[in-house]
Amino acid sequence: MNRWTGLIYVAAVFVFALAAYLASSGGADTLYNNYVRLADAWLHGRVWVNYAGPGIDALRYQGHLYIIEAPLPALLVLPLVAIFGLGANQALVCVFCGAAAVAAAYVMLGRLGVSQSVHVWVLAFFAFGTGLWWCTAFGAVWMFAHVAGVMFAMFGLVEWYGKRRAWLLGLLLSCMALCRFPMAIAALPFLAWLLQETPSRERLRVLAGAVAGALPLFALYVVYNELRWHTAFDIGYTNWYHLDPAGHPTGSPFGVQYLPLNLYSFFLLAPAYAQHFPWFVPTGIGVALTFTSPGMALAFFAPLRNREAIWLWVAVLLTWLPSLLYYVNGAEQFGMRHSLDFLPFLLPLVARGLEHRPSVFAYSLIVLSIAVNAWGLWYSWAFHGFTVVPRR
Amino acid sequence: MKEPAFSTRSAIVFAAAFLGYFLLSRNDHTAYNNFVLLADAWLHGHVWIAKPESWIDALPYNGHWYIINVPIPAVLLLPLVAVYGANANQTIVSVLCGAIAVAAADVTFGRMGVSAFWRGRLTLFFALGTVLWWCAANGAVWMYAHVVAVMFAMLALAEWYGRRRPWLLGILLACAVYSRFPMVLAVPPLLVWLWLSAPAERRWRDLASFAYGFVPFVAASLGYNYLRYGSVMDVGYTLFYHMDAVGGGGKQYCTSCTYTGSPTGSPFALQFLAKNLYSFFMLPPQLIDQAPYFQLTGQGVALTFTSPLLFLALAAPVRKIESIVMWAAALLVAVPSLLYYLNGCEQFGMRHSLDFTPFLMVLLARGVERVPLLLSLVLLAYSLAANLFGMIHPFTPVPCG
Numbered sequence: 001m002n003r004w005t006g007l008i009y010v011a012a013v014f015v016f017a018l019a020a021y022l023a024s025s026g027g028a029d030t031l032y033n034n035y036v037r038l039a040d041a042w043l044h045g046r047v048w049v050n051y052a053g054p055g056i057d058a059l060r061y062q063g064h065l066y067i068i069e070a071p072l073p074a075l076l077v078l079p080l081v082a083i084f085g086l087g088a089n090q091a092l093v094c095v096f097c098g099a100a101a102v103a104a105a106y107v108m109l110g111r112l113g114v115s116q117s118v119h120v121w122v123l124a125f126f127a128f129g130t131g132l133w134w135c136t137a138f139g140a141v142w143m144f145a146h147v148a149g150v151m152f153a154m155f156g157l158v159e160w161y162g163k164r165r166a167w168l169l170g171l172l173l174s175c176m177a178l179c180r181f182p183m184a185i186a187a188l189p190f191l192a193w194l195l196q197e198t199p200s201r202e203r204l205r206v207l208a209g210a211v212a213g214a215l216p217l218f219a220l221y222v223v224y225n226e227l228r229w230h231t232a233f234d235i236g237y238t239n240w241y242h243l244d245p246a247g248h249p250t251g252s253p254f255g256v257q258y259l260p261l262n263l264y265s266f267f268l269l270a271p272a273y274a275q276h277f278p279w280f281v282p283t284g285i286g287v288a289l290t291f292t293s294p295g296m297a298l299a300f301f302a303p304l305r306n307r308e309a310i311w312l313w314v315a316v317l318l319t320w321l322p323s324l325l326y327y328v329n330g331a332e333q334f335g336m337r338h339s340l341d342f343l344p345f346l347l348p349l350v351a352r353g354l355e356h357r358p359s360v361f362a363y364s365l366i367v368l369s370i371a372v373n374a375w376g377l378w379y380s381w382a383f384h385g386f387t388v389v390p391r392r
Numbered sequence: 393m394k395e396p397a398f399s400t401r402s403a404i405v406f407a408a409a410f411l412g413y414f415l416l417s418r419n420d421h422t423a424y425n426n427f428v429l430l431a432d433a434w435l436h437g438h439v440w441i442a443k444p445e446s447w448i449d450a451l452p453y454n455g456h457w458y459i460i461n462v463p464i465p466a467v468l469l470l471p472l473v474a475v476y477g478a479n480a481n482q483t484i485v486s487v488l489c490g491a492i493a494v495a496a497a498d499v500t501f502g503r504m505g506v507s508a509f510w511r512g513r514l515t516l517f518f519a520l521g522t523v524l525w526w527c528a529a530n531g532a533v534w535m536y537a538h539v540v541a542v543m544f545a546m547l548a549l550a551e552w553y554g555r556r557r558p559w560l561l562g563i564l565l566a567c568a569v570y571s572r573f574p575m576v577l578a579v580p581p582l583l584v585w586l587w588l589s590a591p592a593e594r595r596w597r598d599l600a601s602f603a604y605g606f607v608p609f610v611a612a613s614l615g616y617n618y619l620r621y622g623s624v625m626d627v628g629y630t631l632f633y634h635m636d637a638v639g640g641g642g643k644q645y646c647t648s649c650t651y652t653g654s655p656t657g658s659p660f661a662l663q664f665l666a667k668n669l670y671s672f673f674m675l676p677p678q679l680i681d682q683a684p685y686f687q688l689t690g691q692g693v694a695l696t697f698t699s700p701l702l703f704l705a706l707a708a709p710v711r712k713i714e715s716i717v718m719w720a721a722a723l724l725v726a727v728p729s730l731l732y733y734l735n736g737c738e739q740f741g742m743r744h745s746l747d748f749t750p751f752l753m754v755l756l757a758r759g760v761e762r763v764p765l766l767l768s769l770v771l772l773a774y775s776l777a778a779n780l781f782g783m784i785h786p787f788t789p790v791p792c793g
Contacts, residue, residue, distance in 0.1 A: 268676040273675075288676075300764055
């Protein structure tokens with residue numbers, strides 16, 4: 001396949017995903033448009049927002065309201081906000097990012113060198129068999145942050161399985177981390193992996209390149225924190241936890257005491273049973289991956305005894321850890337949106353697993369994942385299942 | 393050389409299973425000793441029992457009370473009841489049957505040619521990673537019936553992979569059927585396989601031989617029905633269902649139910665499908681905010697959470713006659729439970745799953761080696777842990793339905 005044909009394929013995947021996600025979103029905007037408000041604030045020369053309506057996670061601190069979520073998604077809506085102001089459609093940008101993530105996954109899977117069949121099946125699983133579909137369809141602040149984080153992670157993996165330029169990996173990593181903080185931890189295994197595969201005389205140069213790529217955005221983030229909290233550290237989430245009725249007046253939002261809740265959420269939280277149609281009803285606080293994305297189990301099919309599998313599993317487990325210890329499970333969701341933090345690193349393992357052990361059983365898991373996520377989306381629209389679903 | 397039915401290995405497996413089950417049963421007598429009451433009635437020359445306690449599933453009919461469950465488990469109790477009368481311990485027989493089932497499973501795996509690595513692990517899974525453990529140690533009427541049926545089904549499978557004597561298969565399957573009636577639906581696919589696997593000139597003879605073992609039980613059952621209900625049809629479950637409604641007064645322990653029986657109609661209906669699918673695949677334990685964090689309820693827990701290793705049965709080769717027959721048997725046997733008005737409530741796990749577990753075990757034995765070892769071992773360890781949890785932590789009673 002020549003370069004142009006390849007580009008056409010990538011564009012086709014992007015357009016298809018965009019159309020599917022756009023249809024799934026109904027083109028509707030979200031009430032939880034924190035990032036639009038933040039971008040609007042930036043364009044007006046301030047870091048605080050002047051509105052904290054219901055559902056907007058804004059922290060009152062020293063007389064102003066601040067958006068606590070990681071800020072980079074606001075950068076993505078900035079051009080649209082510059083044109084449409086507060087009327088900019090955050091959900092539309094979320095759809096765009098979701099489609100870009102799928103196109104990047106297409107390229108990444110191609111670079112993995114898996115068979116065409118595995119390529120298509122795993123791409124379908126990623127796009128429609130995981131929480132990515134539902135989060136992309138309902139681009140509220142939390143979901144948009146996840147989708148943007150996944151997009152940058154997929155870009156990073158495309159580069160990883162491509163030229164592996166250290167500065168670009170650093171930059172994409174900082175983008176990803178500044179969409180979803182837990183994803184920052186993936187830097188450790190990937191850096192270790194990068195250095196392990198770099199000749200010793202070049203290691204320092206590669207390390208410097210990665211740091212140089214990551215530094216500008218992290219430096220800006222430190223400045224942003226100084227402007228908001230008058231400290232280099234981001235104390236937003238902790239302060240929010242202290243004020244949140246679900247939280248606690250003191251301490252950290254991360255604690256071992258929250259592990260059972262999150263393990264339950266990831267693995268056991270079933271839909272509720274209703275005695276009338278549609279009988280199975282997603283709960284307001286999500287549905288375990290066991291039901292929504294059993295295809296993820298294909299990652300276990302990947303051969304374990306190689307460097308790639310080991311580092312990818314380390315990345316999965318490390319990026320998962322904060323969600324396992326966090327005081328809420330990501331409530332108001334279908335599926336488990338926190339799983340999107342580790343999904344990008346799991347995806348190559350799923351592809352390797354399916355390549356290694358293709359079977360009716362394995363393909364069934366993907367089909368089941370897609371069917372359940374389609375049901376979740378249908379239920380969300382048909383029954384206005386969650387507050388983040390726009391009212392039509 | 394086929395694995396012998398009786399060997400040092402099978403004796404050790406039986407002894408270990410018996411000891412494990414016995415210790416966790418604590419040699420308790422169950423209050424739900426319906427089959428003891430029935431066996432005692434038979435020994436006194438009648439098929440009805442004296443008016444029982446309110447918790448005994450017994451049907452008042454034409455001035456007498458009748459046990460509605462199919463009778464083979466009571467037959468097994470006859471020797472003990474002959475000695476101890478109504479004080480005979482139903483649970484100990486349940487434990488004994490559970491241990492025989494485990495030994496039979498081990499022999500079956502051996503005869504199937506399962507690798508040594510997986511043979512022991514699958515036997516362990518069957519014994520301690522399925523609700524067979526909880527049911528065998530519990531020994532109440534419903535659980536005991538399941539355990540007896542599983543035992544006969546596993547013995548039949550051991551014979552199937554051994555000498556495959558049709559008359560013996562007939563007897564063993566009849567015993568399984570008259571322990572848990574849904575198992576009757578496993579007979580047609582197994583008969584088809586018997587037919588197809590026999591040389592053309594022997595087919596009719598094999599079928600007749602199977603009938604020779606099977607039909608006497610059917611005849612006895614018809615006679616037993618006639619003695620109870622004045623009809624060869626077993627109307628017990630349907631009549632019981634008609635009384636098992638709110639305010640029906642048939643069952644006093646379940647008066648808080650809101651979704652039990654109905655004064656008319658059949659206990660099997662499509663309207664119960666969703667509830668049973670939910671029970672088999674989704675029903676989770678509840679999360680509580682203190683150790684052990686997971687609270688079991690009497691509604692049960694889905695197979696997804698108690699015995700996920702069973703799902704690797706899906707990895708069995710699809711296009712083999714063995715897989716087709718076993719899937720047909722498992723699915724057909726599951727149909728009555730999927731359409732029944734109760735999910736088997738007052739239980740740990742899903743006891744109804746034991747109706748099809750023997751056939752899934754064969755599929756699992758074929759499938760488990762086709763998935764990565766890590767996944768299989770993780771699911772095995774989890775299943776063992778989940779069932780241990782169920783043994784240690786009692787469930788909170790909830791209304792049935």
